[in-house]
Amino acid sequence: METVQELMRGSRRALARLITLVENNDPRKEEIMERLFPHTGKAYLIGITGSPGAGKSSLVDRLLAEARQNGSTVGVIAVDPTSPFTGGAILGDRIRMQEHALDSGIFIRSMGTRGSLGGLSRAAREAVQVMDAFGKDLIIIETVGVGQSEIDIVGTADSTVVVLTPAGGDSVQTIKAGIMEIGDIFVVNKADLGGSERTVAEVSMMLDLKEEPGWRPPVLPVVALRGEGVAALWQALMEHRRYLQSGGLFESRRRERAGRELGELVEFLVKSRVWESIRTQISLDELIEAIALRRQDPYSAARELLRRINFPF
Amino acid sequence: MSEKRKIRVLVAKPGLDGHDRGAKVVARALRDAGMEVIYTGLHQTPEQIAETALQEDVDVVGLSILSGAHLTLVPQVKKLLRERGMEEVLLLVGGIIPAEDEAVLKQEGAADAVFTPGTALENIISYIHENIGQLP
Numbered sequence: 094m095e096t097v098q099e100l101m102r103g104s105r106r107a108l109a110r111l112i113t114l115v116e117n118n119d120p121r122k123e124e125i126m127e128r129l130f131p132h133t134g135k136a137y138l139i140g141i142t143g144s145p146g147a148g149k150s151s152l153v154d155r156l157l158a159e160a161r162q163n164g165s166t167v168g169v170i171a172v173d174p175t176s177p178f179t180g181g182a183i184l185g186d187r188i189r190m191q192e193h194a195l196d197s198g199i200f201i202r203s204m205g206t207r208g209s210l211g212g213l214s215r216a217a218r219e220a221v222q223v224m225d226a227f228g229k230d231l232i233i234i235e236t237v238g239v240g241q242s243e244i245d246i247v248g249t250a251d252s253t254v255v256v257l258t259p260a261g262g263d264s265v266q267t268i269k270a271g272i273m274e275i276g277d278i279f280v281v282n283k284a285d286l287g288g289s290e291r292t293v294a295e296v297s298m299m300l301d302l303k304e305e306p307g308w309r310p311p312v313l314p315v316v317a318l319r320g321e322g323v324a325a326l327w328q329a330l331m332e333h334r335r336y337l338q339s340g341g342l343f344e345s346r347r348r349e350r351a352g353r354e355l356g357e358l359v360e361f362l363v364k365s366r367v368w369e370s371i372r373t374q375i376s377l378d379e380l381i382e383a384i385a386l387r388r389q390d391p392y393s394a395a396r397e398l399l400r401r402i403n404f405p406f
Numbered sequence: 407m408s409e410k411r412k413i414r415v416l417v418a419k420p421g422l423d424g425h426d427r428g429a430k431v432v433a434r435a436l437r438d439a440g441m442e443v444i445y446t447g448l449h450q451t452p453e454q455i456a457e458t459a460l461q462e463d464v465d466v467v468g469l470s471i472l473s474g475a476h477l478t479l480v481p482q483v484k485k486l487l488r489e490r491g492m493e494e495v496l497l498l499v500g501g502i503i504p505a506e507d508e509a510v511l512k513q514e515g516a517a518d519a520v521f522t523p524g525t526a527l528e529n530i531i532s533y534i535h536e537n538i539g540q541l542p
Contacts (some may be wrong), residue, residue, distance in 0.1 A: 105461070106460055106491050106492075180441050183441060183445055184443065185444075191447065194454040201461055
């Protein structure tokens with residue numbers, strides 16, 4: 094794999110090509126990932142999530158400046174939704190980050206959720222590993238905070254930032270399950286709008302309900318567009334990193350991630366092999382027709398299908 | 407098992423004019439045709455466009471130019487793409503381009519195709535499908 098060697102020599106073109114190959118699940122992907130693996134595990138991974146329009150991309154833009162000032166090289170993976178109807182996507186997160194386009198210490202890649210086999214979490218994690226092998230110190234993944242696979246991505250980051258806004262709903266939102274549970278740091282962006290103190294207070298109250306000792310996520314008011322509060326966010330990230338590393342949590346989080354990765358890969362391999370056998374051996378039309386006409390129930394149909402491809406089930 | 411290769415397109419507006427309506431309409435149409443469209447907004451320099459094309463590993467770059475500076479901007483973007491080993495990327499230009507300039511751009515090998523106002527969106531989509539070549 095010549096492209097892997099080029100990557101190791103620092104070729105940005107090779108980095109881009111390899112991300113495409115892993116994202117498209119190219120037949121050479123496994124070989125690529127095997128070759129890269131020994132060079133991974135060094136980068137610090139930051140996940141940024143929050144609702145559409147919360148200001149995540151603007152925040153990433155500001156964090157990039159902060160990280161560069163502190164001497165780190167950065168890779169960014171910016172995720173936007175793929176249309177489930179056409180498969181197309183508008184990937185527009187870069188608009189806010191274009192001032193960094195010419196900084197050779199920064200590499201930004203946009204990804205669509207695509208949402209097919211194995212899902213986004215696999216593709217995004219593999220892209221992270223390619224950037225890690227390339228030698229980026231920090232890797233930031235920005236996702237739209239909806240959907241389980243996206244929560245999985247940021248959930249496996251070393252530090253996760255959840256971005257909220259003052260107009261983000263009443264206090265019941267803060268006790269709902271989901272992204273409120275995965276934040277290591279909460280940012281209340283657009284803090285120049287009215288109601289930001291209340292949002293900060295409500296989120297803080299929710300966090301204080303948890304009585305376990307350990308890291309209490311800070312809640313930081315930020316105005317990303319003006320850069321206010323970004324230095325404090327950077328400090329909080331570095332503090333969280335020190336906290337993880339001093340308490341041995343860093344290792345246990347990475348072990349957790351390794352377990353999840355393994356599980357997802359097994360799932361992915363089984364799924365793709367099974368569907369490939371089904372597609373090449375059997376026409377589904379007959380079974381689908383039988384279910385639609387209510388002549389057969391889908392449960393026995395599914396089992397019959399797996400029997401016919403000799404899947405031990 | 408590999409998934410169907412997605413066509414990735416960068417839609418960018420180089421130069422100083424501030425009208426991105428056309429670019430957005432095209433971006434949206436390409437999205438609806440199942441492509442992944444990286445949209446970078448207004449006032450991009452040729453360097454930013456080429457570097458973004460590289461990082462995003464796109465198959466197509468679409469430039470929207472209404473300012474009249476196409477004879478300078480397009481060859482510049484083409485040259486910077488070449489320098490980055492991306493000569494095979496399709497370079498499409500949309501906007502107000504006089505017919506004689508269109509001929510110049512194509513002769514110089516800067517633009518692969520020029521789409522002027524009134525072009526049907528389907529023509530752009532089918533042009534991309536027909537000319538994208540064998541995707542790796």
